[in-house]
Amino acid sequence: MAFEDILKKYFNSVYTEIDFVKKTYAALNELGFSDENSIASTCICRDEISQSLRSIIKHMWGEAFNLSSLGGMFFAGQTGLAAAMHHAPNVEGRERYVYYALPHIAIDKDGRLGACMRTGREEESAACGALVAFQKEMTKGSLNLSMDDIDLEQNLLKRRLLREIPYGHIPDLLELTKITQKVIQKDLEHAINTIIDKSRSDYAILTGIQIHGPDANYVGNASGYVVVHNVREEIIF
Numbered sequence: 001m002a003f004e005d006i007l008k009k010y011f012n013s014v015y016t017e018i019d020f021v022k023k024t025y026a027a028l029n030e031l032g033f034s035d036e037n038s039i040a041s042t043c044i045c046r047d048e049i050s051q052s053l054r055s056i057i058k059h060m061w062g063e064a065f066n067l068s069s070l071g072g073m074f075f076a077g078q079t080g081l082a083a084a085m086h087h088a089p090n091v092e093g094r095e096r097y098v099y100y101a102l103p104h105i106a107i108d109k110d111g112r113l114g115a116c117m118r119t120g121r122e123e124e125s126a127a128c129g130a131l132v133a134f135q136k137e138m139t140k141g142s143l144n145l146s147m148d149d150i151d152l153e154q155n156l157l158k159r160r161l162l163r164e165i166p167y168g169h170i171p172d173l174l175e176l177t178k179i180t181q182k183v184i185q186k187d188l189e190h191a192i193n194t195i196i197d198k199s200r201s202d203y204a205i206l207t208g209i210q211i212h213g214p215d216a217n218y219v220g221n222a223s224g225y226v227v228v229h230n231v232r233e234e235i236i237f
């Protein structure tokens, strides 16, 4: 099966990473956002293979505030978010924030979920490693949910995602990644709504699932919306 067909099997829409950022930039530009008057923030995994997306966002929007934790989880909280907002350009009393929030998954040429090769390593690797490790623990039936200081982000990730998984159900990696996408967006939105001043701020949330294919990175299940002068509008891809 061609890789494009594999992607279509798993996701209802897929763009290259570059097209995803270009399309979102163009759509937001129509609504008054630009690299001059907006600050971008990212909430994506720490994984080095995820950083290509940050590079493209930097190219289009300028340097982006980094809200990211393992798995792309939003644990930066109100403090991290407030910092990003306070760093935004203030143009004629108005501020604009653009949030890119995406978990990630690798898919190999045969359609195997989570499998990828990394430069300089001969053996197969996994992505998202944090979600794969969590999924393995669920499968084994031995979840470690301790909050000792030595593994804070991973334990927070497990505790947070468990709240969205029906008790006793073990999602496969794709389902777990889709759940993660919803959680990242929900937590980010919740924090935004607690601190934003919509009378003088416009913002956009762009989400999707970053996909590491055998030869390139893609974004699947893309969606997004913008809030301008307190009116929400969906972004059509």
Ligand SMILES: [Zn+2]
Pocket (backbone or CB within 6 Å): 045, 046, 047, 070, 071, 072, 104, 127, 128, 129, 130, 131
């Ligand atoms: Zn990851």
